[in-house]
Amino acid sequence: MSAPVRIGVLGCADIAVRRMLPAFTASPDVEVAAVASRDRGRAEGTAGRFGCRPVHGYAELLDRDDVQAVYVPLPAALHAHWVEAALEAGKHVLAEKPLTTDPDTTERLLELAGKQGVALMENVMFLHHPRHEAVRRLVADGRIGEPKSLHAAFTIPPLPDSDIRYDPGLGGGALADVGLYPLRAALHFLGPELEVIGARLAQGPGRRVETSGAALLGTPDGVTAHVTFGMEHAYLSRYELWGSEGRITVDRAFTPPADFVPLVGLHTSAGTEEIRLTPADQVAATVAAFVASVRAGHAPGADTLRQAVLLDAVRHRSG
Missing domain, CATH: 3.40.50.720 (NAD(P)-binding Rossmann-like Domain)
Structure with a gap:
């Protein structure tokens, strides 16, 4: 051992x-x-x-x-x-x-x-929750046909005024804090050729950083992703994959508690199937992934870099 x-x-x-x-x-x-x-x-x-x-x-x-x-x-x-x-x-x-x-x-x-x-x-802990691999398998098995678009959102209620996420000098702002999640989901499911088509960031009254935003992204073969984020909103954490023959919905997508029973909604012309998965602790899974990377002497970095490029592109596209 x-x-x-x-x-x-x-x-x-x-x-x-x-x-x-x-x-x-x-x-x-x-x-x-x-x-x-x-x-x-x-x-x-x-x-x-x-x-x-x-x-x-x-x-x-x-x-x-x-x-x-x-x-x-x-x-x-x-x-x-x-x-x-x-x-x-x-x-x-x-x-x-x-x-x-x-x-x-x-x-x-x-x-x-x-x-x-x-x-x-x-x-980025949500990537290590097995629910998202289950979604990938449904897509790979053709359960929704050809993927056509992804809609993803992560919004949270207002934070205390003293929170560092409202401080531009400390790297605050909704894009890097909560926008990263739906954007990374788009990258995770649609692949590294995803590009930013357009974006808009908005700054709430009295704030020095953006507090909400949205972006439209696309792949060379026409698959689109619409991501929405904010940190002065009602809580929402979900994504939806639409295909030519159905769609997949995932709620509580990014920060589920360890005892949460994960559900994946599969919606097709035959009806709606609610797939119940075993609860999983994505924090523990992240620790296990890091330990494995330490023992291997390296960690995959391509998606981390591509994510950074896309975040930067959203900021610049927003004008």
């Missing part, structure tokens, strides 16, 4: 404390070695909760020989610096999405990971 991956966490962000540290701790293939913070008290409090060593400062954690891999849950604008520092230190990296705020930097870091022989993985 392989030894557990010894991981250190750069920062005490909410997603680290609420989602990822519990998942790391629960995995038999991971040992949480340390948690770092610029605030010594926060490092000590978080490390105490999860039974690991507190470290004062991010650079100090990267200097540790007992840390094999790092998780980076920092604000998006800080990812590039600390991901690069971790890679240069020879650490495997799991970084919160988006990996960086521009495609050139994303490409450079993916190339650096390759040169260093370490895994660099972006934490």
